[in-house]
Amino acid sequence: MDSLDQMLSMLLDGAVEVLDISPDLYDGAVERYEEVGTWLAEHGSPGWQIYPQGSFRLGTVVRPGTPGGEYDIDLVCRLPLHHESTTQERLKQRVGEQLVAYRRWKKDQGHTDAPESLEARRRCWTLGYPGFHLDVLPAIPDDEHLPTGIRLTDKDLWEWQRSNPIGYADWFRGRSDLSTRILEKRHANVADVPIWHVRSPLQRVVQILKWHCMIMFANDPDNRPPSILITTLAGHAYNGEEDLFTAVRSVLDNMPRFISKTNGKWWVANPAHEEENFTDKWNEYPERRKAFNAWFTDIDTTMSELAHMEGKGLDTVYERLAKSFDRDPVLHSYKRYAASIGAATDNRMGATGRLSPTAAGPRKPSHTFYGQHSSARD
Known part of the structure; x- marks a missing residue:
């Protein structure tokens, strides 16, 4: 039987695979x-x-x-x-x-x-x-x-x-x-x-973080954290973990260490060009940093809650994922994983209490954080 981490890794990997071009x-x-x-x-x-x-x-x-x-x-x-x-x-x-x-x-x-x-x-x-x-x-x-x-x-x-x-x-x-x-x-x-x-664990981690961010800021693109910032912080924070869920958790644990304040300015340097600052907009528009912090807190909370679902079963794990991520890719991955372990995914609620495909958890509502600045797009 797969461990919780293995189950989550397979569900996340299967879902983000659907999101590939x-x-x-x-x-x-x-x-x-x-x-x-x-x-x-x-x-x-x-x-x-x-x-x-x-x-x-x-x-x-x-x-x-x-x-x-x-x-x-x-x-x-x-x-x-x-x-x-x-x-x-x-x-x-x-x-x-x-x-x-x-x-x-x-x-x-x-x-x-x-x-x-x-x-x-x-x-x-x-x-x-x-x-x-x-x-x-x-x-x-x-x-x-x-x-x-x-x-x-x-x-x-x-x-x-x-x-x-x-x-x-x-x-x-x-x-x-x-x-x-x-x-x-x-x-x-x-x-x-x-x-x-073949995607590396780090590539998949970045895709998962970007996916969550796009959903959360679907109605507020001006304040959505830039992909290059998320990618850079994830790249710095990644420690070579092979298990996907473990890698996501480790990256989230380590990401804040790579955000600094230099001469009163927030700074995340381009690792290939130290003069380019990927958080330059934070210094001009403080709401951008607050939006990043709100996103980080949300996905970190999601992953922490998932990590504490040992013994809850596939259906409960699926429900939690569906609340924070896009329903269709999660459902696709859920059905494929359930089939691989012989669990039912049809509309009949059997003795196991498996969640039917039509009973997906509600999609996470989009948020608007701290106003917009249409003239200050990244």
Whole structure:
């Protein structure tokens, strides 16, 4: 008989597996990325480089938490320019012109897979497709943090912002201790999106934390803790646990130790670029920190309560999970696990008192914490 930790690990893993992007949609997103990247590399000036960043690169994609929500794949378009030879506005315009040309070419050729939309956003250009969108981030090398540091455009900020997506992905991969395979390159300057055939415990932990966060802030996206902050704290806090539920509990126990206050400012540094602070908005909008604390308290309480359900049975554990997480993925995992141990999951309440599939626990209500600042989106 499985222990409580084993039961919870299998239920959580089975549920979050449902939230992974489907193979067909993943392949479609990668195909579009490669085509856009190849276009930019071939039609831009020599030396343009395009590579993915964010959850696609890290292997921590989670299905959008709102109806009609889209997956997104984040791309960096790096031009070999010195920051004194251009401006943020000119850089963004230059990349945008090539994307406009790409979209026009697709339409002129009669291709049915042309981007449905092209929109300029605060830091990037967004190409819209059915079910997902590509965010293309114009960037140049950061000569103070070579070879992989970059400077970013931001229409709301005068100074160049800095980051290091490649260095961050290398750090996260090291923390997850998972070897990855990279697809064969189709273009010399287009780095392929890594395909994670098997998720590491850390990747699953991050997916679980992001999933809970999306549900909790479904109606308050402005105050939702950024995924990069959750991912970074989880990466620091992970100690190599192989059991998923044990890993989640350990990460939650350790996460607060990696939040510091430096010179009166809250600080969680990018581990690949110490000058980038993932809690910078906390200092400007204190409600963001309060929202993070509310989320952390909620999921920590959930996991603590689950850890004390020894002897309660599968049905009770399922009910508790369904109250804090999305019902459908939990139900899918519950039914699969129940089948594996020979427990009934139909509508008949037998002597075991198993919960029927139609008697799911209520979905956790969404909360709005401490107001909104629509002008201060992450």
